[in-house]
Amino acid sequence: MLVAALLLAPPVAAQVGFTTPEGWTLTSKGAVTLVAPPEPDTRIAIVEVGAAADATDAAAKAWALYRPEAKRKMLVATPGAAKDGWDERVSLAYETAPNERAVVAALALRKGAAWTVMIADGSEPTFEKRGAAASLIQSSLRPAGYVKESFAGKTANRMTPERVKALTDFVAQGMAELGVPGAGIAVIENGRVIYAGGLGVRELGKPGPVTADTRFMIASNTKGMSTLLLSMLADQGRLRWDQPVTQLYPAFRLGDDRTTKAVLVQHLVCACTGLPRKDMEWILNTRRDTPASDTFKQLAATQPTSGFGELFQYNNLMASAAGYVGGMLAFPRLEMGVAYDRAMQARIFRPLGMTATGFSMAQALAAEHAAPHGTGLDGKVAVLPQDFNYSIHPARPAGAAWSTARDMANYVRLELSKGLLPDGRRLVSEANLLKRRARGVSAGEGRWYGMGLQEDVVADVSLIHHGGSMFGYKSDWVAIPAANVGAVLLMNGEEGRPLLRPFMRRLLEILYDGRPEAAADVRAAAAAFKAQLAAERARWTVPAAPEHLALLASAYDSPELGRLSISRNGAEASATFVTGRAGRLASRRNDDGSISFATYDPVILGLELVAAGSSGKPDLILRDAQHEYRFRPAP
Known part of the structure; x- marks a missing residue:
């Protein structure tokens, strides 16, 4: 990777630096530097504007220097937290029509009186595929003279009760700003769980508090536990990390034969095989009785969109396959879903004392659990139905586990001890536990994805972690x-x-008496969300306009996503997919003349369907970043 420096236009005489991702080209002309991926449809422009009245003015001047013919309408400008050497940071979003499949955005940065503007201008599929590289450019863009914070060589403070309270107070404030009803929290230090508790409520409108034993869906945090199972099987000689997956499960197939042959066990959870994220099919077209084997059926129909080992591309189905291969090795005579469940309970949850952790939605909902919540287009927080959260169960090694703060603390304690249980017994070898943390593909500046785990280096300190997200x-x-x-x-x-x-x-x-940046980041994110939601609300007719609803058929079918039903209730219409009800529909006429429908309830806020066709009842097009799905009117 190349660290580039831009000579600023007079009268400013400083430099701005950023990192150019491997394989990207860099060209400069005057105040504009273009950074481009191998795909010809996308560019990132770094524009040295100099003086400007404000961020909006700076962005307008940047566009005039970069592409004066472009006439994009700005939708919203949202301030971010001042950091990384910048005195002001403002993100700007622009209008695009859905059929363009375009990403158009800007980030205006001010140091003193001088503005630098980064413009992202290109195709949605390319930005999705190369998101880690684009993030690297943005996160590494800093003004001259900036000195990065470093905790190298510092001894961490002890997590005293006062410091634990500082952490929980921060979470409580963030919850209030973001509209999060409840949180479970745990802190581990030197092999002991020194705090496990909760904040807020399990469900809005009800008094039940969150405790250390309240169950939450932990979603993709399941992945690291699934790879822990593989580590234990590696210890037993049941698999090798460099072993072709087809040797362990001959039926394993990807859409590309060459990729299929190249996939080793370690690649199942490396996010590096070139397979893009492909979630719509399991989110919208999964029944509660869909078998675990459907993971392999969907993988066989998934095509890579980048070279093997070239890019970070997150794929839930690959992680699901990893867990099921592990389960089949542990209990080869059982159905693969049952085998995985039993292996996780026997090999991981039970030895770690994770007594409240498992994959049964029914058991979780019968116990003390936190209800899911989301914000609708009206800005109100509401309790969500669990319909769409059932959708991950057939691919559960990727993200279907329920757990508690207390149970998760036991898991994190194992990660910190490098495989030792509290009584000193070894559950998994240090070598195979750490193999999961080996740096794989870059996921951004100072970020690498391993095997179901991610490493971030912040201020020269390594953090091992993984996030989780379900509805x-x-x-x-x-x-x-x-x-x-x-x-x-x-x-x-x-x-x-x-x-x-x-x-x-x-x-x-x-821990290290670092610069106080976290609280400002949350405040800025909360304000940005409210501004973006208001701007989005202004773009739509809610509920959908009658003349737009008149276009719709009562039912549609998609080969990949199944049945979509449109139901009416007076002036309102709702969309229902196989998995569950997505919500009521809003509508709008786009700049290109097309008609879009979008869900405005908080279950899947903003799921957009674009009408296609000029005669009879139109088809409806649903897109994710790299795929397009067509619903045709049902006969």
Whole structure:
């Protein structure tokens, strides 16, 4: 990777530095430097504007220098926290039509009187595929003279009761700002769980408090536990990390034969095989009785969109396959879903004392549990139905576990002890536990993805962690080996995501007396969410306009996503997928003349369907970043 420096246009004589990702090209002309991936449809422009009245003015001047012919309407400008040497940071979003499949955004940064503007201008599939590289450019863009914070060589403070309270107070404040009803928290230090408790309520409108034993969906935090199972099987000689997956499960197939042959066990959870994220099919077209084998059926129909080992591309189905392969090796005579469940209970949850952790939705909902919550287009927080959270069960090694703050603390303690149980017995070898942390593909500046785990280096301190996200649940855990400290945060609010990284940052601030940045990050994220929600609300007719609803058929079918039903209730219409009801529909006419429908209830807020076709009842197009799905009117 190349560290580039831009010579600023007069009268400013400083430089701005950033990192150019491997394989990207860099060209400069005057105040504009273009950074481009191998795909010809995408560019990132770094524009040295100099003086400007404000961020909006700076962005307008940047566009005039970069692409004066572009006439994009700005939707919203949202301030961010001042940090990384910048005195002011403002993100700007621009109008695009859904059929463009375009990403158009800007980040205006001010140091003193001079503005630098980063413009992202390109295709949605490319930005999704190369998101880690784009993040590297943005996160490494800093003004001249900036000195990065470093905790190298510092001895961490002890997590005294006062410091634990500083952490929980930070979470409580963040919850209030973001609209998160409840959180489970744990702190581990020197092999002991020194705090396990809860904040807020399990469900809005009810008094039940969150405790250390309240169950939450932990979503993708399941992945690291699944790879822990593989580590134990490696200890027993049941598999090798460098063994082709087809030797262990001959039926394993990917959409590309060459990729299939190249996939080793370690690649199942490396996010590096070139397979893109492909979640719509299991989210929208999974029944509660869908078998575990459906994971392998969907993988066989998934095509890579980048070279093997080239890019970070997160794929839940691959992680699901990893867990099921492990379960089949542990209990080869059982159905693969049953085998995985039994292996996880016998090999991991039971030895770690994780008595409240498992994959049964029914058991979790019958016990003390946190209800999921989300914010609708009206800005109100509401309890969500669990319909869509059932969808991950057939792919449960990737993210279907329920757990508690107390149980998760036991897991993090094992990570910190490098495989030792509290009584000194070894559960898994240090070598195979640490193999999961080996740096794989880059996920951004100072970030690498291993095997179901991620490493972030912040201020020269290594953090091992992984996040989790299902509908109405957000979580993360972190282990800081240098301090022998770990922490857990489980939340029951869809808007909890902006609290996850600041939670880790705040823990570092407490441990090393770091710059107080975390609280400002959360405040800025909360304000940005409200501004973006208001701007989005202004774009839509709620409920959908009658003339738009008249276009819709009562039912649609998609080969990949199944049946979509449209139901009417007076002036309102709702969309229901196989998995469950997505919500009521809003509508709008786009700049290109097309008609879009979007769900505005908080279950899947903003799921967009675009009408396609000019005669009869139109088809409906649903897209994720790299795939397009077509619903045709049912006969």
